[in-house]
Amino acid sequence: MFGGFAKSIFGSSNDRYVKSLNPIIAKIASFEPMLQSLSDADLSAQTVKFRERLANGTALDDLLPEAFATVREAARRVLGQRHYDVQMVGGIVLHRGEIAEMRTGEGKTLVATLATYLNALPGKGVHVVTVNDYLASRDAAWMAQVYGFLGLTTGTIVPNLTDQQRRDAYHSDITYGTNNEFGFDYLRDNMKYERSSMVQRAFNFAIVDEVDSILIDEARTPLIISGPTDDKSELYKLVHAVVSQFNPEDYEKDEKQKSIILTEDGTERAERMLEAAGLLQGENLYDFENTQVVHHLNQALRANMMFKRDVDYLVKDGKVVIIDEFTGRMMDGRRWSDGLHQAVEAKEGVNIEPENQTMASITFQNYFRMYPKLGGMTGTAATEAPEFFDIYKMNVVSIPTNVPVQRIDEEDEFYKDTQDKFRAIAKKIGEHASKGQPVLVGTVSIEKSELLSEFLTQEGVDHKVLNARHHEMEAHIVAQAGRRSAVTIATNMAGRGTDIQLGGNLEFRMGDEHPDLVAGTPDYEVRAEAIRTEIAAEKAEVLASGGLFVLGTERHESRRIDNQLRGRSGRQGDPGLSRFYLSLDDDLLRIFGPDTLFARMMRSNMEDGEAIGSKWLTKAIETAQKKVEARNYDIRKQVVEYDDVMNDQRKVIYEQRADIMDAESVDDMVADMRAETVNTIVGEACPPNSYPEQWDIEGMRTRLAEVLNLDVQIEAWLEEEAIDPEIVDERVQAAADAAVAEKSAQLEPETWLQVEKSILLQHLDHHWKEHLATLDALRQVVHLRAYAQKTPINEYKQEAFSLFQRMLDVIREDVTRTIAHANFQFQPAPELPPLPDFLTTHFDPLTGEDNSRDIDAGTLGLVTTTLPSLQIPRPEPTDLGEDPADWEGRVNRNAPCPCGSGRKYKHCHGNVAAA
Structure with a gap:
């Protein structure tokens, strides 16, 4: 107080x-x-x-x-x-x-x-x-x-x-x-x-x-940047055939965590079916030999039971296309990771493309x-x-607003179920549109957009639908969403970077009504002035009717997204109106809301079509949203905690790479690696404070030949009285240094430097990639340590540190081995190859959503201002010929397609899969 x-x-x-x-x-x-x-x-x-x-x-x-x-x-x-x-x-x-x-x-x-x-x-x-x-x-x-x-x-x-x-x-x-x-x-x-x-x-x-x-x-x-691995499409199909036979009692799903697990009966059923399919080794599903099968089984369960067509993804042209959860747009060319996309492809019966392996990753x-x-x-x-x-x-x-906000934010209205709610929404939209007020309707999925569209059609309300199915029309729909009586249904309107102009958009009207006129010409200006006058008059009518009415069909998981949707109305002092319509069937209340006696009484006592406004229910919604926000924060915090461990290691590796690239000579670095490797080999065969007769001479000879390409006469050294492990180490080191010096003398100093740098960087990258895959696997299972009363993040830190130390040891030995065994042939130096055609993804490790955005992801249709869209240069057809068949091998797969579509060549005429 x-x-x-x-x-x-x-x-x-x-x-x-x-x-x-x-x-x-x-x-x-x-x-x-x-x-x-x-x-x-x-x-x-x-x-x-x-x-x-x-x-x-x-x-x-x-x-x-x-x-x-x-x-x-x-x-x-x-x-x-x-x-x-x-x-x-x-x-x-x-x-x-x-x-x-x-x-x-x-x-x-x-x-x-x-x-x-x-x-x-x-x-x-x-x-x-x-x-x-x-x-x-x-x-x-x-x-x-x-x-x-x-x-x-x-x-x-x-x-x-x-x-x-x-x-x-x-x-x-x-x-x-x-x-x-x-x-x-x-x-x-x-x-x-x-x-x-x-x-x-x-x-x-x-x-x-x-x-x-x-x-x-x-x-x-x-x-994440990733590259392809082996094809396992048959395994996905076989596992899908098993999962599709499960009954609801065979598994338990948690919609909050978007996870699913088999019950005891479901596990037994899975074991019988997997054994019949020839996929199970031994009798127990959770034996070590079946780790890969269990992983694919879990992903197939998620794909079949948790991911919904037209909500999480679309099937278009025989491909599974992800729908971005934040914008509702299609994400062409983007794929879920960790086998989930392949599991969805098996579910939908489309061509299954290979998985990818992580090459590099970082959190925002x-x-x-x-x-x-x-x-x-x-x-x-x-x-x-x-x-x-x-x-x-x-x-x-x-920051305070320049002009006081005049938008009226009305209290939420609650209905018994979705059908009642959508009927009420359709009537309300019809009322406001009939008096000339534009209405922007925010929905949470394509499914809800299309359901509402059906209700509006029944009411006879003219409207436009903006979602992943129609993203190419987005610019025109958004540009006219502020016109008199316009009704626009938008999936996840928040965050689209749109500017809804009351009365309409001059440039889009000119483009639609007079596409033949060129901006700046006298004819264009005459027509533009006439339309400008119409827009001003229409804006006055819209303002008189109350400005833009923003109607939310459901509360989002985050209060912030609701506020963004509301913020589309009442800009720069314009009048406006906003209201959310809710039902007890909404996902937010159903999954996160309080299952109290009062909520159950309301469900049983509310009449069909009856609406109520309740501060208690509004409070319940806010409480549910806070729960989700707190949960999502915990998820993000956990991602950061785990990535912080990897980030320390990432910095070491990236700094090491930079030092190698910048160094005028890496001889000392390579020599240190060689000395460490020799020290390790000799130390294993000749432990400190031991007698020569206790040494593993044969094992040491084998290791020296395998790693350092040396054939040393250790037996002759044993006849000396004063021989000890340090002397052996020094002599092996000298022999190894001499062998490398002899090799380096065959090449020009500049060439030898490039050889050493290349070997160092290649081994560093290869083992870092393998290390990332190992850490990824560790992160997925380390939570099980909690059952042993251990803190998973602490266990992860310890394991990751040990794995990193082991990786550095392996890099040292591999670099030493490669240089020792290298044979040089004098040929013209090839140009450094470009980076491979990696797949770039930005996926959620818990829900699997991919949030990557590039020019292939539906953004070409987004034009919401008067400025010209980006013009991407393309090769002239005269250079390549008009026939697309002649372009193969002559156009980089990541370059713009010469046809002028604006898409990458690999996703257009260079699409091998489509051909």
């Missing part, structure tokens, strides 16, 4: 923090008259002056007021947009490495220019991270006008770029790109064999747009924590503030 009273008088800590920035805002404003008086050339020259002052020791914070004022004036001249004071507050928050929570429509893209410009002045590079490729290229093209005016360079990282194009983009002052592209480039860089072929430079500062989506939602899922937490300074912005972050601070040490600052 006292806290609330104090807050009413003194304001919250957030209010006080924002208020403390007022003196800086005033100082920024004081520079405005002087800067407005400058010519364009003088204003552009400010950048040079700032850099000179930085070189003379001025701190960035001291430059902030003048630099921000300079960006404000440049944006006013170039874009016709002047930063509001609240946007200046957001810029200061970003510069300080904090999260600016700004409501949808407050101009976050423009806010980012302030901190980006200031932190780009030292010339170390600034990364601006967005949620998809379209937004990266859109924002870069849009804001590059300001940066270019002020003399800074801007680059964009999108799929299908060459290494040189990526290198140029990263060496720009400011680089825009997606979280996945930045992360995958980091992993790919640390798989290369020459420093000159790496594309990224040292990290400096990053601003993450939609920071909650990237650092919270997607942070459950590590980025550990990737973004490598930046010395990190800022973020989003419309919704306050509910996750503790996690942002715990994991990233970032505070969340809520």
Whole structure:
């Protein structure tokens, strides 16, 4: 009570923090008259002056007021947009490495220019991270006008770029790109064999747009680069045939954890069927020999019983296509890991493609924590503030809106079941649409979108459906969602980066109604002016009807996603309305809600079609959401704890690779490895404080021949009186050094250096890949140690450390063996091969969802502003011929297809599977 009273008088800590920035805002404003008086050339020259002052020791914070004022004036001249004071507050928050929570429509893209410009002045590079490729290229093209005016360079990282194009983009002052592209480039860089072929430079500062989506939602899922393994398609089919015969009593499923286990009866049934299929070795399913079969059985169970068609995936053109849980889009070319995708393919009876093995991986937490300074912005972050601070040490600052919000958020309405709820929703939508009010309906799955569409059709309400099935129409549907009486059903509208303009979108109407006219011509301008007038009149009608009505058909697992959906309405002071419709059948209440006597009484006493509003039920929903948020935080925290172990090892390996690539000579490194190997071999055969007659002479001779390619006369040494293990070690070492020196003398010093570097890097990469696979397997089973009253994470740390030490020992021995046995043939030096055609995935280890986004993942259809979409260069058909059959072998599989589709060649005319 006292806290609330104090807050009413003194304001919250957030209010006080924002208020403390007022003196800086005033100082920024004081520079405005002087800067407005400058010519364009003088204003552009400010950048040079700032850099000179930085070189003379001025701190960035001291430059902030003048630099921000300079960006404000440049944006006013170039874009016709002047930063509001609240946007200046957001810029200061970003510069300080904090999260600016700004409501949808407050101009976050423009806010980012302030901190980006200031932190780009030292010339170390600034990364601006967005949620998809379209937004990266859109924002870069849009804001590059300001940066270019002020003399800074801007680059964009999108799929299908060459290494040189990526290198140029990263060496720009400011680089825009997606979280996945930045992360995958980091992993790919640390798989290369020459420093000159790496594309990224040292990290400096990053601003993450939609920071909650990237650092919270997607942070459950590590980025993974993988390569193919052996084909096991027959095994998947056989296991699916077994699983499809199970009855519900044979297994228990936990929808909270998205996991499934066999009952005792189910285990016996599985053993009988697997034995009949010839897949079981011995009699017990859980014998060590059946580990692989158990793994495939578990994945087949999840695929058949937990993953639903048209909710988690689609079947399109004979392929299983994942649906992104955050955006509802199809993820072409992306696959679940660990055999789950193959299990779903077996379930659907489509062609089963081989599994993949992890080559490199990193979590977003550990990737973004490598930046010395990190800022973020989003419309919704306050509910996750503790996690942002715990994991990233970032505070969340809520920035006040420029104009007071006029949207009305009505209380939730509850219905007995889904049918009643959807009937009520359809009637409500019809009522609002009939008076001219546009309605945006948010659903949680394709299934629910199509069910609601049927109800609306029965009510005679004209509407559009936006989901994974129709993503190619997304731009046109979204652009007109704010028109009079427009009804738009959107799957997971939140996080789409959309801007719904009340009254309609001029550019899209021109494109639809006058596609033959060219922008900038007199005819175009005449038609555009007429449509502009229509839009203004229609906007006035929409505002009079109450603005955009956002209707949620279900609560999401996170309060943040609900807030994002609501934030589509009531932007920049526009009126608006939002309401959620719920039923006791909703997944959130069914799985996580309280199963109390009151809930059961309501189910039995509510009449069909009856609606109630209850503070108790609203509280129950909020409690359920908090449960899910806490559970998801625990999942993410656990992912971080386990990846922290691997991250320490990853740093050692990647630093070792960098040292090898940068070294002028690696002779000392190789010699140390050889000495360690000799010491190990001699130590095993000749233990300390032992007599020569106790030594394993034959074993040592065999090992020296096998590893070091040496045939030493150890028997002759034994006749000496003073012989001991140290003397043996020194003599073997000398013999091994002499043999290698003789080999190196056959080659030029530069060639020998390249040979040693190549051998070191190849063995390092090979064993690191094997180590990752081992750690992955360990992580999946270490939780069983809890039954022995042991802490799984501590067990994992100990085991991982032992495995890492063993890996280093094996690398030492393998490098020594390879150099000792190498024979050199003088041939022209081949060019270093490009990196293989790896599969890049970003999957959730618990639910299996893949959240990777690239240009093959449905983002080509996303066009929501007036700026032109990214044009990807393609080879001229005259160079390759018009017949696609002639392109094979002449077009890189990762290059854009010459047909102009915008897809990669391997997913278009180079698709071998389709051919």
